[in-house]
Amino acid sequence: MLRAKITGTGSYVPETVLTNADLERMVDTTDEWIMERTGIRERRIAAANQGTSDLAAEAARRALDAAGLAASEIDLILVATVTPDMLFPSTACLVQGKIGATRAAAYDLAAACSGFLYGLSVANSHIVSGQYKNILVIGAETLSRVVNWKDRGTCILFGDGAGAVVLQATKGNSGIVTTLLKSDPSLWQLLCLPSVGSRIHASPLDVEASMHTIQMKGNETFKAAVKALDEIVDETLGAAGVKAAEVDLLIPHQANIRIIQATAKRLKMPMDKVYLILEKYGNTSAASVPMALDEAVRTGAVTPGKTILMEAFGGGLTWASALVKW
Numbered sequence: 654m655l656r657a658k659i660t661g662t663g664s665y666v667p668e669t670v671l672t673n674a675d676l677e678r679m680v681d682t683t684d685e686w687i688m689e690r691t692g693i694r695e696r697r698i699a700a701a702n703q704g705t706s707d708l709a710a711e712a713a714r715r716a717l718d719a720a721g722l723a724a725s726e727i728d729l730i731l732v733a734t735v736t737p738d739m740l741f742p743s744t745a746c747l748v749q750g751k752i753g754a755t756r757a758a759a760y761d762l763a764a765a766c767s768g769f770l771y772g773l774s775v776a777n778s779h780i781v782s783g784q785y786k787n788i789l790v791i792g793a794e795t796l797s798r799v800v801n802w803k804d805r806g807t808c809i810l811f812g813d814g815a816g817a818v819v820l821q822a823t824k825g826n827s828g829i830v831t832t833l834l835k836s837d838p839s840l841w842q843l844l845c846l847p848s849v850g851s852r853i854h855a856s857p858l859d860v861e862a863s864m865h866t867i868q869m870k871g872n873e874t875f876k877a878a879v880k881a882l883d884e885i886v887d888e889t890l891g892a893a894g895v896k897a898a899e900v901d902l903l904i905p906h907q908a909n910i911r912i913i914q915a916t917a918k919r920l921k922m923p924m925d926k927v928y929l930i931l932e933k934y935g936n937t938s939a940a941s942v943p944m945a946l947d948e949a950v951r952t953g954a955v956t957p958g959k960t961i962l963m964e965a966f967g968g969g970l971t972w973a974s975a976l977v978k979w
């Protein structure tokens with residue numbers, strides 16, 4: 654039986670650091686409030702000449718290096734993002750050009766913060782079906798470009814970055830065990846970016862109303878996230894026949910330390926089995942899980958034989974999980 658195995662990971666963050674102290678000078682907030690309510694201390698901001706595809710391409714190059722694979726051997730590039738360079742061509746096509754993946758197909762996938770895990774699930778199906786052997790799945794965002802820097806309820810949360818994995822066909826026992834994808838449109842208005850799209854076109858009035866920036870009802874989103882993630886981790890473990898105690902590492906979407914603690918509590922998992930990059934990078938949406946995974950691999954927190962549970966939640970609403978035997 655064919656399985657999809659993550660054979661290389663990579664990530665990239667821009668150099669510029671925006672600290673909570675910097676935000677104190679921009680909006681009515683404090684480092685203490687941000688740390689206590691979110692767990693975030695700083696985040697990265699893309700340079701003026703960097704688009705999402707630049708961050709994604711660098712993460713992809715690092716993942717290819719780690720996998721020992723040439724870009725020309727990639728069959729498919731999937732980029733999960735809500736901040737594409739432009740509406741079209743896809744960011745995946747731009748990445749394809751930047752890394753020289755000459756024979757790949759490429760497309761973008763929009764599932765907000767759950768996008769990387771949606772991408773991993775789709776890529777898994779492409780591999781298990783025998784259609785493709787080598788796939789790059791990338792989560793990449795430049796959220797700093799779509800944040801309302803006057804809204805203290807959102808601007809403290811988000812940051813820029815990219816994470817990538819190389820997924821390859823294998824006949825071994827390690828690889829993706831199961832993935833679950835969920836969505837619920839009834840609460841889409843909790844978290845959205847209304848413009849620019851076909852419905853709201855960023856007229857001067859729309860811009861004045863900040864329709865071109867992230868709109869979030871934070872507290873309601875928080876509650877929906879905790880409930881959805883509680884349910885999906887239970888369902889994932891049940892589907893795989895794995896007990897929570899058998900999970901070696903939880904790699905959660907890095908949105909808010911209190912949401913992550915709630916999921917860990919549900920799993921009766923001590924926080925030292927949860928991989929965190931939130932404090933350094935904030936919420937990087939689709940990039941957050943692959944960035945955390947890459948750091949976990951490079952620091953030795955993920956080693957062969959370990960069972961890894963990944964989960965994410967975001968706009969849509971969407972939520973998703975993946976259980977991986979490393």
Ligand code: UT7
Pocket residue numbers: 681682683686687690691766805806807809844870871872873874875878908909912936938966967968
């Ligand atoms: O990535 C995918 C999904 N996104 C999320 O998962 C984000 C989920 N939401 C959250 O992380 C949290 O809801 C926030 C961090 C955004 C907000 O935390 P909260 O504990 O839910 O606060 P709140 O919105 O209930 O606001 C509590 C108070 C309010 O003041 P009053 O009305 O009690 O006087 C806010 O105005 O905190 C105030 N507040 C702030 N104060 C200082 C809101 N933002 C700030 C701020 N600094 N940055």
